[in-house]
Amino acid sequence: MPKPERTAAILVAAGRGLRAGAGGPKQYRTIGGQTVIYRAMEAFSGHPDVFAVQPVVNPDDAALFDEAVADLRHQPPTPGGATRQASVHAGLEALAGEKPDIVLIHDAARPFVTAAVISRAIAAAGRTGAAIPVIPVTDTIKLTSDAGDVEATPERARLRIAQTPQAFRFDVILEAHRRAAREGRSDFTDDSALAEWAGLTVATFEGDAANMKLTTPEDFVREEARLASQLGDIRTGTGYDVHAFGDGDHVMICGVRVPHTKGFLAHSDGDVGLHALVDAILGALADGDIGSHFPPSDAKWKGASSDQFLKYAVERVTARGGRIANLEVTMICERPKIGPLRDTMRAKIAEISGVHISRVAVKATTSERLGFTGREEGIAATASATIRLPWDDKSWSA
Template sequence: MPKSKRTAAIIVAAGRGLRAGAGGPKQFRSIGGQTVLSRAMSPFCTHPQIVAVQPVRNRDDADIFPQAAGDLTYQPPVDGGATRQISVRAGLEALVAQAPDIVLIHDAARAFVTEAVISRAIDAALVTGAAIPVIPVTDTVKLVSETGSVEATPSRAHLRIAQTPQAFRFDAILEAHRRAAQEGRDDFTDDSALAEWAGLTVATFEGDVANMKLTTPEDFAREEARLGAMLGDIRTGTGYDVHALTDGDHLMLCGVRVPFNRGFLAHSDGDVGLHAIVDAILGALADGDIGSHFPPSDPKWKGAASDQFLAYAVDLVKSRGGRIAHLEVTMICEAPKIGPLREAMRARIVEITGVPLSRVAVKATTSERLGFTGRQEGIAATASATIGLPWDVNGGSN
């Protein structure tokens, strides 16, 4: 199998995705508990033959891009343009200094590309210089006139549906893009069409029916249902945490800094709400408790912000191929009043976990002035987490 030590990938993520309906650009939306962007980028960032991943974004998305991409390793994003073709050229120009042998160009809206497809793309480009993944057309296709009447029925034997990543020798596709820009041609719908125009012979290789492009609200609904069906091992975990109150001027509650006349007596920031959620997630994973992962005896965690504990627990779920379906936390205290803070707390939990707002609940109760919470000696929290994990072939979960 041919190998290249200089293969780069461009992830085109500058579009607006208007056909996907309300909710902002589709590449930043969540599907199966993970953003479309991070799903699309991850296989390239972890592929052993790819040395650089170059995202192209819309400049208006500069603030939200890093969070949507997560902790993946990639080149600093560059700004795209008004058309996909302009955006791809921006990505190519950003890679000039690195001079890769092969470049793969992939649409961020294709969130389910696999390592196998990426490997086939690299191999095909090394042999042919230009190649695209395709899948057979299974429906009968009609050529229809402007009046709506059928003019012809092409044979399916020679029809294919093109996908990405499309793979090219870097120098050849860069020259083709530059030439198209000089001649004012900006109407190509994909890079293979531009390559054909420039005189390159474009080969094909086996694509993947799952490597579909998310375009409409129906696409999102279908893939959410498919991903949900894969996560057949449904788990529920519970968590509980309590911290005493001491002198101070604020409390951290569910990731929100709350001005108060007391503070928590704790090794970390004492956020009982987030601690209870972390324990609930770990319980659903059957993976110990917060103390076993972040021991209070370790000075490393002294004064630590609890949002990193929750982000860690979320990453554990993702590493096992799972997703969080629902989170609920109940604060138990006489003061401060949680009601006015509830929506800010929900929003902060969403920000940390990526779980949709409609799947995050924050509640509160008092203990009717009974016990340590009633005497305002401390604050407690309980939480529950529902997660889905994939079943393995032996009937258990991974």
């Protein structure tokens, strides 16, 4: 069979993920600084051999979905059903007008699928018409009775753990789902089981042990630890900013509007705390400074809110596959007093940057009435940022 020219993917994301514990549907929680669904979809949206990605979502999650994957290529999402099987069927029907040759069906709760696994899925479906990724079973498996007694020990050498994406010729798996719906069969836990019932021979191809499904709270803890262990390139950066006072009745400090007898003389909103943090993050990335990314000569930044500058810097870290480990800013001023607003500022920085408040520090000091800050002519801020990036041996070469 020649290699199909048109491959589409269905991302099944309509479940509620109750076994994952509190915190909302698991596909919209973050892991490694990025939402689960973004990680799962990104691999398909960016794959050169996948022309369409069809998300299947719960209608109640529309806003969550739009926010999570706003910059990824995908078809308009279609509503899911009461079961995974019904959701996949809905995705297949939504794609029918696109007439794909091959369809890949993937669980949004598997965020670590790689381009290599996707390529193997496409190739396997092209050869066989129906194929699933599998990995060997390493533990001994026991078949037990309802009472918990061991009834049998299956031969481990023939056992495999099934993963997704499961790959099929589109017209064949669509007809199998339509037949199951006609006959009232809604009890299939994956598409290969439905394909077997419909009489298809399902082949297997090499899966990936890292392509695991997030199901329980322990899965999230384990995978967070695994991702953290891969981010061995630890970097720090520092930042400094200063703004003079002018007319006004408030100043912006660390994202918080603080009443004051003066305002800032600045091109943007003059938030020295956030500006120093932006420079610290960019410095850790060796990626210029705030002025090179947001030049004061550009009129569109006139009066701009500085939270967008910090979000941008954080996104630069995320784009490199990294995470922010710690943010610290020190305000240098006589007034306004920072202490009463310290935790409010920490919370605001945490909100803007997407890190836990326990990783954000806000400090304050005076200059003992010395210099321009001592004369209350302006405010200065210093900042530091610690980030973790994936290890890259090439970056150590001259």
